[in-house]
Amino acid sequence: MTDYSSTHQALLDTVPLREGARIASERVHYDEGGTALDGFFVADAAIDGPRPAVLVLHDWTGEQEYTRVRAEMLARLGLLAFAADLYGAGVRPTGDDAATEAGKYYGDLPLLRRRVQAAYDVLASDPRVDPSRIVVIGYCFGGSASIEFARTGAALAGAVSFHGGLVTHEPADVESIRTPLLVLTGADDPVVPDDAVVAFEDELRQNPALDWQIVLYSGAPHAFTLPEAPSWRPVADARSWRAFRAFLDEVLA
């Protein structure tokens, strides 16, 4: 359907295309507070009626092919997937600019939350979506954004972080979280050292009713699920995808 790089096509093909599937994508132009945003919807058009959905949040380079491929993998599973744009149309930074851009949002959490909310609203209002069964996932910066959005008290079916930073910005907000969390992190991720994991656990424990899981993968650095990056660790990538699939099965049942 879409021309992906061979690396991304190989990633996509780890999820078999089902017999009779008709994967269709569309660009969705939306906005938040006057900022034009440009996301990517993908679904199996052969499926009728409301279905569960996944909101996919990008890393600090913005909404690029990688998150679209992850979204399409989810569409192959029968879910409706929306790769959000948190940064704004055309804002797809590289190198140091990516860190700078992400920093704007880490430094303005209300803005980050509004940007995720805007994408969530687009997804939840789609007639093909069962709004009671939406999971948000994210990679790196997007993993942090996923957890940050859970802190708003959003009525999600689940929130997942793949190698997201776990820095606690507003500890009090943990009381607001009412969705199961799945945190998949590399045991050799300098962005998420042991201290940060423990501090995050301590934060989560402030909300005894909260359902969470943390999985640590040996030898996995930051960004271990990105097949185009030197940080890619195929075993940890496959394991984390499988853990995520198990989580989906459970929270979307």
Add this chain to the structure above:
Amino acid sequence: MTDYSSTHQALLDTVPLREGARIASERVHYDEGGTALDGFFVADAAIDGPRPAVLVLHDWTGEQEYTRVRAEMLARLGLLAFAADLYGAGVRPTGDDAATEAGKYYGDLPLLRRRVQAAYDVLASDPRVDPSRIVVIGYCFGGSASIEFARTGAALAGAVSFHGGLVTHEPADVESIRTPLLVLTGADDPVVPDDAVVAFEDELRQNPALDWQIVLYSGAPHAFTLPEAPSWRPVADARSWRAFRAFLDEVLA
């Protein structure tokens, strides 16, 4: 086949019995250094030829119905399972005696290793077993024993700890481990506080080639997989079993 308590029967029935399966168990009397040991073998007799196997190590109460049920669950999956006896025939302590008995082995790691080795040897020499595909698992004390046995350099397909203590007895031995490890632990387990998890991770990192995963489950105390105990947490139990199944699929593939 065996009369289990209703709680254990319900646990067993979480694994469907396959069409045509003939689950058969037998008591195995063996010994280590002159101590009589009394384990429990269980397999699907409808399966021919060598197959993967799992060695199941008991908690500090010794080889009792719980580990036999876990073994039978594994037999239903087509594996040959052996519930080891680490303590000696008839040594099935309760209450404080269980802690005392386990303490003998924590205080004499060579003895603990020999006891696991003896059970492993029984299993590996069984003609129905593919000795290149043996996984060792354990619960509580048995989880610690599973990792301790991995430290001997045993050629296992994998070693798994369900809420086992992670105290590092002989850090140097981590260099000897050559099997993937899966550690499933409760985030509210006072036996395995955050400090112990971090210390264990630091130990494992001394062997950069080592493949390991640690999974933390919120709200799960010690012994969260024991359905007969107040510590039972059905969600964490089911999740840890599923994580273990995924691990088996991978290491026995």
